[in-house]
Amino acid sequence: MIAAFAAIFALSLALALMSRRDLKQRAEDFFIASGQFSAVLFFFLAVGETYSITSVLGFPGGIYANGLSFVTWFLGYIVLAFVLGYFLNPLIWRAGRLRGAVTLPDLLGRHFDSRALEIVVALAGLLFLVPLGMQQFLGLEIVLKALGTEVSPLLLASIAGVFAFAYIAISGIRASAYVAILKDILLILAILVIAVAAALQWSKEVDPVLATAAANRVMQPTLKGDVFAVTTILLQSAGFSMAPQICASIFTARSASAVRRAQITMPLYMLMFPFLTLVAYYGLRHIAHIETANALFPAVAGMLLPPVLVGGVLAAAALSALVVLTATCLTIGPLVTRNLVPGLGDNQQRQWSKLVMALYLVLSIAGAATSSQLMVTINNLYYFGMTQFLPAMLGVLFLDRMRPAALIAGIAAGDTVAFLLFEFAIPVGGINPGLIGLAVNLAIVFSTLRLAPGEMRVPIATQPLRARQKA
């Protein structure tokens, strides 16, 4: 099992080294591959970033713990995010190119010519990205524990952190994309193999009590539950492309049509979820007790597969964490070295970013080890925070007289309202607090646009298409 796991990690390092051949010594190449990724590479990077270890472990674990109640909004928002992405992401790509943006704060700061907006978006992005790393290490801990080694979890997590840093140091986002190809293919294969094995063993040695309990775990629809599902789908599908790491991945694409072609196939990658549902229900029918619900996926793999395949499955799950970690690192690095500390040269940006990334990995490992309540709270607020960038992005793409000050006020108000509603559990009839925050944000931005419009800026969507253009 460990040999198969180690072999796949060695292969991932070899792929990262292969990705060096196209590397150029410029900061934008390190962070966004100078926007040269084909539709295929962009597809693998984008789905690699979308499905982290929390999807692989959390989806079956969530069904195991809560039944089907969260499946509607979880699958609904991802599929609709890809749909909206088909129309929005090519425009975001174009905006990034025309404004010479490597990061989301670059784009907003340059379009609105506002240093304050750039700093606010960079700080908010940093705050809400921090828990993502911790989440990945929490998942890694479960996967590495399933390997059955005697090594301490902290040491194993540190080794995983070293691998993530090695990918970045080798060739930045290119390594992340190449490793994502391996991870995405392995993950689909792993889920298919486990699901087929589960289907073949479905009725063998089944506990009748557990089987009855599993059959009863269907969702009992309630109005409040439906309101939450619908408002969460609306909020998160609209906010999906506003996250700084998603924007950065869009900027890696070679052209708008490369983005569109990749978006068409992205929903198909979600066909893994019916198979993950099957795995979850197999676990419900056969496993009476488990230490934590998120350990269900490795537990079912261990029950059904020979050790060498379990090693492959665990490696696929671990790589899914590392791909997200590297992409998040490569987003956080330039947020600090380009947006918070501007004016650094190419070389300085890359060197200082590596330091920031190493620090981020160490903090994430420490956060996962302590699992502080603050981190858990921030994690719940991830989409509340990311979605508040939506009005600013709409301003870049479609509207011409937005004021940067109104956008800053909107982001601050939206974040505050969502946080207060969530933290104090103020009853709002099941409506996602983030959506109420976004409504406040939009009200501030659009009332300012109506009552006191700012200076004229040509929105990206209305600028004429040109076959070749120098920005």
Add this chain to the structure above:
Amino acid sequence: MSPFARYTIGIAIPFLSVIPTVPLLYRLPVSVFGVPLGLVWLFACIPLASLCLAICWFRHDRYRPDEEIESDYGQGRPR
């Protein structure tokens, strides 16, 4: 393909297939091989979304001219 048809097929149909259809289907006491109809339909929405986007691409977007924009990434401060 007209813009109306493009947005209807690319956005309206995928959205309406999920909201409000899925929550409504969950309320029906119907299941397919023991799986609630709402869940079966939600899984079907996945290839449906790709199909809708593929129609937009093959009937409209593939004929749009592609841009090649050279960027000045600068040093990371607003210009």
